[in-house]
Amino acid sequence: MSMFNLVKVANPEEGAQNLFQLLKKELESDRLHVLGLATGGTMIPVYEKWVESDLDFKNVVTFNLDEYVGIHADSPNSYAYFMNEHLFSKKTFRKIHLLNGMAADLEKECAQYEESLQQYPLDIQLLGVGENGHIAFNEPGTPFDSVTHVAKLTDSTLHVNSRFFDNDEEIPHTAVTMGIASIMQAKKIVLVAFGEKKRAALAKLLEGHVTAEWPITKLLQHKDLTVITDLNFD
Numbered sequence: 001m002s003m004f005n006l007v008k009v010a011n012p013e014e015g016a017q018n019l020f021q022l023l024k025k026e027l028e029s030d031r032l033h034v035l036g037l038a039t040g041g042t043m044i045p046v047y048e049k050w051v052e053s054d055l056d057f058k059n060v061v062t063f064n065l066d067e068y069v070g071i072h073a074d075s076p077n078s079y080a081y082f083m084n085e086h087l088f089s090k091k092t093f094r095k096i097h098l099l100n101g102m103a104a105d106l107e108k109e110c111a112q113y114e115e116s117l118q119q120y121p122l123d124i125q126l127l128g129v130g131e132n133g134h135i136a137f138n139e140p141g142t143p144f145d146s147v148t149h150v151a152k153l154t155d156s157t158l159h160v161n162s163r164f165f166d167n168d169e170e171i172p173h174t175a176v177t178m179g180i181a182s183i184m185q186a187k188k189i190v191l192v193a194f195g196e197k198k199r200a201a202l203a204k205l206l207e208g209h210v211t212a213e214w215p216i217t218k219l220l221q222h223k224d225l226t227v228i229t230d231l232n233f234d
């Protein structure tokens, strides 16, 4: 059985508070210089906490996990827009890295991103999880040795994400994403999962069996994993 740190909280608010304390401690002890960030509903209360705090990120370099292909950064549906709205317009960072889903050469974009990741090794990577167990846009079946790449989204993910697309823009079927190996290189990984929809994915993690069908389970092989959840598994 793999060991990881499971933090049970009462609700997302308490989860965000817990993550805030963890981050504050890492910042204050000078262990956090490069931070991997996620988007999605899970992260909204998390970033809210940071924004209303006096946390100082001026020396922190960031990398976001993923971005849709073909959605302009100015579009409210892009992850760049999400990050700007919830965090980057409100806090100053040393350097921000976002994948460009509009790049003419997506393969090159991914290779350059991976190079930057090698230049600034991740101290902490924050993760959410998809209902199907995806991490970033690494869908079920993604090779564990994958680095930053162009990924096809599954029907399940398209369906879940469609709620955000209320205008005429088409839901992208492709994304650019850090790979599972890129994520596993982080010194510390903190995964946040709130609500019943995430139960199946977390249950797989707790089963303790690593399988490509549930990308989240690869994290069992990481030596410093913390999972913050409001789900009860007793």
Ligand code: F6R
Residues within 6 Å of the ligand: 037, 038, 039, 040, 041, 042, 043, 065, 066, 127, 128, 129, 130, 131, 134, 135, 136, 137
């Ligand atoms: C987002 C990302 C995704 C989300 C996951 C959960 O950058 O990488 O893997 O973390 O789809 O999304 P929410 O938080 O909206 O349930």
